[in-house]
Amino acid sequence: AQSVTQPDIHITVSEGASLELRCNYSYGATPYLFWYVQSPGQGLQLLLKYFSGDTLVQGIKGFEAEFKRSQSSFNLRKPSVHWSDAAEYFCAVGEDAGNMLTFGGGTRLMVKP
């Protein structure tokens, strides 16, 4: 069975600082990996996704993520955080883009001024 672990429940960073959110997955085959962001009381917005090819993927809002098969990781990064990035971030894995997704527990990002 597939599973996703986001080790950090909460992260606080200062505005302008760099950010890395961790995601580890367990999956038997080549996974489809996603990062979503959720603002309070809102649905999910896709930040980026990895299916195949270049292991460093660029997303919206200046985010990027790197797929490392040897570490079963898909960490999300941003070089300079903005106050508007404060939200809940979810990593997810699926067997393909249109099939059911398994979500990690989420990481709540807080941004200090």
Place this chain on the structure above:
Amino acid sequence: GAVVSQHPSRVICKSGTSVKIECRSLDFQATTMFWYRQFPKKSLMLMATSNEGSKATYEQGVEKDKFLINHASLTLSTLTVTSAHPEDSSFYICSTSQGREEQYFGPGTRLTVT
């Protein structure tokens, strides 16, 4: 990306009543729709998968007689919480998929059962 709407965005109902939540795919035909449930400060848990014109497939532990899903058209799926109880209070999110394409999520419906 595609636009998915949910109605209502918030609903409060009394224990024992039924509540219907609609999920609409506004600009493409969704062959598959997913219903997720999110507890406060928790992650999303898949409840069921529905394909247009066929019965929904429920995840283990989800009562199909309590959470009725109807996917009658390629643009509309409904989730009916029957005989709601306070423990059914949650944030319900739908997503749509067109074959193997990316999933698009609705804005969610917050259900509160008093």
